[in-house]
């Protein structure tokens with residue numbers, strides 16, 4: 001199997017014809033990203049070379065086969081794309097490279113909270129620059145992230161027990177801190 005960087009290198013001069021809306025079109029290749037959802041791997045992007053930056057994204061990003069390997073696809077770079085754990089997990093097994101390209105190209109953009117969460121938890125500035133078992137860490141983190149998102153959604157919709165759990169999780173007994181009704185009435189009453 002070619003390295004993640006070798007796969008990225010293959011696509012650098014070719015992506016526009018095949019993945020015209022790839023994130024590289026907007027941000028270049030200095031930050032390793034998932035070809036499907038554009039999630040940025042939480043790596044130190046100030047390393048000396050592009051190769052080192054992409055190498056350190058191994059584990060955060062996986063080499064996904066377009067034409068599935070078990071269905072006869074090759075291990076050549078043209079048949080591989082960098083995908084994050086979540087996108088790779090749900091990718092169907094394609095017997096045709098073109099169908100897989102459509103799947104990747106039509107992917108939805110990452111949730112920006114997920115990006116912030118993973119940067120904050122695993123990013124270089126979190127003092128967690130190159131942890132082992134990244135794929136497992138990422139999957140566990142995603143499960144927690146989705147659970148918290150559901151909980152906050154339920155709390156926002158008025159589920160009292162969810163509100164209590166969010167308050168406990170974030171250690172803020174006054175959550176959600178809504179603007180005080182009294183203050184707004186007062187400012188309205190001051191308007192001539």
Ligand SMILES: [Zn+2]
Nearest residue numbers: 034037084087
């Ligand atoms: Zn992805």
